[in-house]
Amino acid sequence: MKSILFGLLAVICTLLSCKSDEESLQRIDQIMNIYMKSDTNPDLLNSKKEGSYISYSVNDAFGTRDISPVTIPLRMTTDSLFYMEYIAGAKRIRSDSTGPDNPGTGNFYHSRMQLTLRKTVDSLVQETEGILEIQYRNTPTLFQVSKVLYDGKTVFSKNADAPNSINTVTIVK
Numbered sequence: 001m002k003s004i005l006f007g008l009l010a011v012i013c014t015l016l017s018c019k020s021d022e023e024s025l026q027r028i029d030q031i032m033n034i035y036m037k038s039d040t041n042p043d044l045l046n047s048k049k050e051g052s053y054i055s056y057s058v059n060d061a062f063g064t065r066d067i068s069p070v071t072i073p074l075r076m077t078t079d080s081l082f083y084m085e086y087i088a089g090a091k092r093i094r095s096d097s098t099g100p101d102n103p104g105t106g107n108f109y110h111s112r113m114q115l116t117l118r119k120t121v122d123s124l125v126q127e128t129e130g131i132l133e134i135q136y137r138n139t140p141t142l143f144q145v146s147k148v149l150y151d152g153k154t155v156f157s158k159n160a161d162a163p164n165s166i167n168t169v170t171i172v173k
Contacts, residue, residue, distance in 0.1 A: 029144035029164040030136065032156075033075070034084040036117075036171045044117075044173060045074060045082035053117045054125070056084075061112040061131070062091040070113055092136065108146070109136040128173075 036044040040051070047054045060068040070089040076082050090111035110133060117128045130151050137146040137160055145167050148156035156169040 025141075027142050027144070027164055029142075029167070030088065032086045032134070032145060032148065032167045032169050034072075034086060034132075034169045034171065035081065036084075036173060038173050043081050045084065046080075051119070053119045055118045057116045058090075058132075059114045059116070060090045061114055062093055064091075086134075090134070094138075107138055109138055110134060111136075130171075 036053070038044055038051075041049060043049060044052050045056075046052050058070040058072050060070050068091075072084045072086050072089070074082055075085045090113050092109040092111050094107055094109050096107050112134075113132045115130045115132050117130070118125050119128075120126075131149075133149040134145060135147040135149075137144050139160075142160065144158065144160075144162075144164070145156070146158055146160070147154060148167075148169050150171045155171050156167060158167065
């Protein structure tokens with residue numbers, strides 16, 4: 001009888017420990033699709049189009065070395081529009097702050113990367129550099145992209161109550 005009672009107690013404890021607590025999970029929202037366009041060219045990342053960039057490289061400004069490359073693959077939509085898909089790779093620096101972007105948390109994270117874009121002009125390769133900064137909102141229940149700046153100008157922002165999604169960032173050159 002004791003072994004049956006002990007077995008039943010063990011099964012009950014096991015079932016209770018498997019209970020899922022949905023509220024304890026942190027929502028993570030950090031994927032970005034980065035498009036580049038100009039007034040005259042809707043796809044500056046399509047190397048086959050005249051006036052578009054032929055290649056690019058990304059360097060982590062907060063990296064452990066002067067040259068800390070970040071891999072951001074080039075993807076294409078079903079409409080044949082190219083974009084850079086950034087998931088992670090650059091070092092995130094924690095900063096203390098309070099304000100509407102970080103209500104009640106007192107901290108946020110940000111990454112900074114140097115984007116080097118190359119295109120051919122009159123048979124010569126020209127390089128253009130820009131700084132891409134990503135700011136992340138961090139709370140016990142949420143980690144998400146809150147703002148993206150390119151050369152100091154906001155190109156994307158998101159409210160804390162916005163749903164998780166792939167963040168679409170468009171840089172106009």
